Amino acid sequence: MTKALNEFLESNLKELKDNGLYNEINVVEGANGAEITIDGRKMINLSSNNYLGLATNETLKQAAKSAxxxxxxxAGAVRTINGTLDLHVELEETLAxxxxxxxxxxxxxxxxxxxxAISAVMNKHDAILSDELNHASIIDGCRLSKAKIIRVKHSDMDDLRQKAKEAVESGQYNKVMYITDGVFSMDGDVAKLPEIVEIAEEFGLITYVDDAHGSGVMGKxxxxxxxxxxxxxxxxQIGTLSKAIGVVGGYVAGSQQLIDWLKVASRPFLFSTSLAPGDTKAITEAVQMLMDSTELHDKLWENGDYLKEGLKSLGFDIGHSETPITPCIIGDEKTTQQFSKRLMEEGVYAKSIVFPTVPKGTGRVRNMPTAAHTKEMLDEALKVYEKVGKELGVLS
Incomplete structure (x- = not known):
């Protein structure tokens, strides 16, 4: 290793560790379900995005094996050569x-x-209004487009209206887009879409919603x-297929013209091999299950409400989540890391989230209850939370 690289790595890794910002990666031994095993120890899992428990669903496993x-x-090729299988067409029709x-x-x-999607439609002659708490992939997509990026205060409709007016009336841009998450993953709050649409129609904005944490969770x-x-x-409408859907991948849904354009202009579609057949078939099965029944969705919300109420009654700061995502806001980064570590030692896997994922001083342990958790698991988790909270002085 060259001296310059070594010095860069050593210095920056030390700084992260000294400030409680270094993320230790835990290896899960086996499936990522309501309970997981790490280092030979079984724990209640409150950190996965597997909201509906579909990652371990037997129907999906059989569908993948059959495919x-x-x-x-x-798939053997990119989609534009001969990597588009009949399974991909079936999936996309089901997603639409x-x-x-x-x-x-x-x-x-x-x-x-x-x-x-962003870089296929927006360019250096355009402007993008972006909620300040949007996901990192949105930020990177905006940068790649080379459009002018205008940060909008989080879910602040007055700020959005003002900045939309300025951007449109300046006459500098060919197109102006507003991008927001549907559900914000760190706090669990929901975008104000009716108000956003009203402003968008007033100023002729293109609307773009990344619903990674909303698909499978909101709207039944x-x-x-x-x-x-x-x-x-x-x-x-953008979404992932690796969270509530339980597999891997993502999608864009919209008009036929938009999708036709993305198939000829979006670089990951043009230059990256297609989704694997097993994954593709499992995704289709998962989406069909959600269209056929709300049972898993309803169980997710029941468990989310139960855990949220339990943590709140213990005295934890759970923010203003409107979804099953339930942060326990600790504040100090080192205390947050220690809190998470103690939870794991007591049999509850709930990962700490600290800067730069969230602002400094707002470290939290984020809880992601799923449809696969039982009330007994959640009750045990609450007991551990109470014990660790008192031990570390987070609870009085």
Missing amino acids: VDSHGVG KFKGTEAAIAYQSGFNCNMA GAGTVKHFGLQDKIDF
């Missing part, structure tokens, strides 16, 4: 039906969706846009 037998382990749009396109990850499973009945008002 591997019929179509192989890989699920999201209430004319068409949909599948990508290899949710992160890829934002890198692909169909997402935040469906929750507000705005499928015909939002230009881009």
Whole structure:
């Protein structure tokens, strides 16, 4: 290793560790379900995005195995050569039906969706209004587009209206887009889509909603846009297939023209091998399950409300979440890391989230209850939270 690289790595890693910002990666031994095993110890898992428990669902596992037998382990090419399988077409038709749009396109990850879709439509002659708490993939997608990026205060409709007016009336830009998460993953709050649409229509803004944490969770499973009945008002619906859907990948749903354009202009679609057959079939099965029944969705919300009420009654600061995502806001980064470590030692896996993922001084342990948790698991988790909270002086 060269001296310059060594010095850079040593200095920066030490700084992260000294400030309680270094993230230790834990290895899960086996499936990522309601309970997980790490270092030979079974723990109640409150850190996965597997909201509906579908990552370990037997129907999906059988669907994936069957597709591997019929179509192989890989698609073998990019979509534009001969990597578009009949399974991909089936998936995209199912996704469009699920999201209430004319068409949909599948990508290899949710992160890829934002890198692909934003830069395929926006360019240096355009402007993007972006909520200040948007996901990192949105930020990177905006940068890649080379459009002017204008930060908008989080869910502040007055600020959005003012900045939209300034951008449009300046005459500097060919197009102006507003981008927001549907559900914000750190605090669990929901975008004010009806007000956003009203402002967008007033100023002619393109609307773009990343619903990674809303699909499968909001709108009886169909997402935040469906929750507000705005499928015909939002230009881009983006989502991941690795959270509530339980597999891997991402999608963009919208008009047929938009999807046709993304198929010829979005680089991850053009230059990266297609989703694997097993994953593709499992995703289709998962989406169909959500369209057929709200049972898993309803169980998720029941468990989320139960855990939220339990933590709140113990005296924890759980912020203002409107979804099952439940942060326990500790504040100090080192205390937050220690809190998470003690939870794990007591049999509850709940990962700490600190700067730069959240602002300094707002460190939290984020809890992600799922449809697969039992009340007994949640009760045990609450007992551990109470014990650790008192031990570390977070609770009186």
